Amino acid sequence: MRKFLQEFGRYSMLMGRVFARPENRKMVWKQVPVEMVKLGTDSIILVAIISIFMGVIMTMQVVLNTENPLLPRYTTGLMLRDTYLLEFSSTIMCLLLAGKVGSNIASELGSMRVSEQIDALEIMGINSANYLIFPKIMGLVLFMPVLVTLCTGLGLLGGMGVAKFTSLITVDNFVYGLQYAFIPFYFTYSVIKSIFFGFVIASISSFYGYYANGGAIAVGQASTNAVVKSSIMMLLMDIVLTDIMLT
Amino acid sequence: MIEVLDINKSFEGKKILHDISANFYDGKVNQIIGPSGSGKTVLMKCVIGLHIAEDGQILYDGRDILNMRKDEIKKLRREVGMLFQGSALFDSLTVIENVLFPLEMFSSMTKIEKEKRAIFCLERVNLLEDKHKLYPSEISGGMQKRVAIARAIALNPKYLFCDEPNSGLDPVTSLVIDKLIKEITQEYDITTIVNTHDMNSIMETGDHIILIRDGHKTWEGSKDDIFKSDNESLQDFVFASQLFKTIKTVHNNN
Ligand SMILES: Nc1ncnc2c1ncn2[C@@H]1O[C@H](COP(=O)(O)OP(=O)(O)OP(=O)(O)O)[C@@H](O)[C@H]1O
Ligand SMILES: [Mg+2]
Numbered sequence: 001m002r003k004f005l006q007e008f009g010r011y012s013m014l015m016g017r018v019f020a021r022p023e024n025r026k027m028v029w030k031q032v033p034v035e036m037v038k039l040g041t042d043s044i045i046l047v048a049i050i051s052i053f054m055g056v057i058m059t060m061q062v063v064l065n066t067e068n069p070l071l072p073r074y075t076t077g078l079m080l081r082d083t084y085l086l087e088f089s090s091t092i093m094c095l096l097l098a099g100k101v102g103s104n105i106a107s108e109l110g111s112m113r114v115s116e117q118i119d120a121l122e123i124m125g126i127n128s129a130n131y132l133i134f135p136k137i138m139g140l141v142l143f144m145p146v147l148v149t150l151c152t153g154l155g156l157l158g159g160m161g162v163a164k165f166t167s168l169i170t171v172d173n174f175v176y177g178l179q180y181a182f183i184p185f186y187f188t189y190s191v192i193k194s195i196f197f198g199f200v201i202a203s204i205s206s207f208y209g210y211y212a213n214g215g216a217i218a219v220g221q222a223s224t225n226a227v228v229k230s231s232i233m234m235l236l237m238d239i240v241l242t243d244i245m246l247t
Numbered sequence: 248m249i250e251v252l253d254i255n256k257s258f259e260g261k262k263i264l265h266d267i268s269a270n271f272y273d274g275k276v277n278q279i280i281g282p283s284g285s286g287k288t289v290l291m292k293c294v295i296g297l298h299i300a301e302d303g304q305i306l307y308d309g310r311d312i313l314n315m316r317k318d319e320i321k322k323l324r325r326e327v328g329m330l331f332q333g334s335a336l337f338d339s340l341t342v343i344e345n346v347l348f349p350l351e352m353f354s355s356m357t358k359i360e361k362e363k364r365a366i367f368c369l370e371r372v373n374l375l376e377d378k379h380k381l382y383p384s385e386i387s388g389g390m391q392k393r394v395a396i397a398r399a400i401a402l403n404p405k406y407l408f409c410d411e412p413n414s415g416l417d418p419v420t421s422l423v424i425d426k427l428i429k430e431i432t433q434e435y436d437i438t439t440i441v442n443t444h445d446m447n448s449i450m451e452t453g454d455h456i457i458l459i460r461d462g463h464k465t466w467e468g469s470k471d472d473i474f475k476s477d478n479e480s481l482q483d484f485v486f487a488s489q490l491f492k493t494i495k496t497v498h499n500n501n
Binding site for chain 1: 295297320321322323324325327328329331332333335336337338348349351352353408
């Protein structure tokens with residue numbers, strides 16, 4: 001517990017430095033699109049593949065496991081839509097991103113620390129936390145809505161594919177389910193959640209990478225810590241956000 | 248000139264530096280020498296303010312870095328260049344972008360002037376045009392050191408810190424780097440502080456030398472004093488190798 005509080009204190013102080021006024025605003029903002037490409041657009045393929053496949057698989061599972069004439073015909077489409085909107089496109093996708101983006105951030109910053117590149121920035125009188133971490137957080141957070149939309153869209157498309165190319169369910173029934181009792185706020189909810197999660201992934205991973213101390217082993221440790229701790233924080237936050245926004 | 252007065256530093260209760268006082272002069276290569284683990288890097292990082300010394304004073308031409316506000320330290324940093332033990336070049340930037348970096352950050356020059364300045368610095372360390380567009384991982388260790396020097400002098404520093412500038416280099420390349428540091432120091436009247444345990448560079452460039460052993464300052468002098476001094480800890484350090492024992496015998500017989 002004490003260790004947790006200590007780490008939390010250090011994390012908060014780091015965030016204070018990250019959001020301090022930069023020495024050269026233009027140079028820092030110039031890095032934001034660079035990070036957006038590295039952390040965001042480079043994740044599109046991963047997100048796309050997983051969303052489509054999970055959409056296909058989930059649709060098949062739902063159809064196969066609910067072969068009950070008493071269930072209404074909208075079951076499959078509705079279940080797929082709400083699962084994607086409520087949890088999959090934000091929480092599950094972000095857990096995947098934590099693995100990819102989190103370890104990428106932590107190992108990049110960790111090796112910069114170990115090879116004294118961070119010290120080199122400090123010596124130049126640059127707030128290294130701000131220069132290195134701020135663009136990563138902004139880049140990921142700003143790109144999150146794109147990923148969520150893509151994830152939901154492709155997941156539902158996967159389900160549609162099942163309806164179209166197999167005899168498990170008719171397209172009519174599937175689409176009817178998709179449109180049944182649609183609550184637009186669920187999409188907003190999902191985007192808001194993903195923004196929080198993007199912040200958690202980028203900031204926690206940066207924290208572990210930035211304070212990596214030692215040699216190559218420390219960098220490895222930092223990236224493990226980044227993935228594990230940001231995943232846990234995300235799940236805890238999911239409970240809180242769901243509680244606040246949906247109840 | 249940088250004056251260090253009675254500084255101490257501990258890590259987790261373990262005392263690393265004991266009451267160190269020293270002067271580092273303008274236009275001279277000031278060396279901090281001593282065996283591995285004696286505290287050279289810690290001392291240097293304390294002087295720069297990357298580590299915070301526990302007490303004492305560190306005066307940069309009279310300005311005490313230990314009593315400065317954060318923004319004053321930042322301003323002072325613009326007068327400081329540093330060469331790190333492992334070069335510490337930004338590996339996502341090319342050679343020329345590395346040298347441009349401090350200029351982009353802080354100088355009010357136009358784009359063309361900045362580029363001119365970067366090219367001038369790179370040529371000053373004898374790195375020709377064909378290397379400018381390469382990434383640090385694509386050039387040799389000696390070249391990386393030279394790029395790091397170019398980056399360190401880009402903003403015309405008053406103070407230059409070099410942590411073991413020739414670690415990992417062959418004797419010939421080491422000599423080139425040592426000479427470069429010395430020339431630049433004299434040319435621009437910089438207060439240069441160099442950490443080293445390399446006897447070659449000590450004998451080559453040591454204008455003013457401080458010996459650190461186990462966190463204590465045990466000797467101070469110039470390279471010419473080394474053979475004259477009978478300081479025990481200096482003797483231990485310098486004449487550890489057969490080569491220097493022989494040189495000393497020859498020196499004394501003359
Ligand atoms: N951040 C730190 N935390 C704890 N102890 C440290 C830290 N930095 C250095 N030390 C300790 O301080 C002592 C001196 O280290 P320092 O790096 O200054 O040696 P050095 O003289 O530069 O050696 P070398 O020639 O090998 O670079 C060592 O015992 C080291 O373990
Ligand atoms: Mg050292």
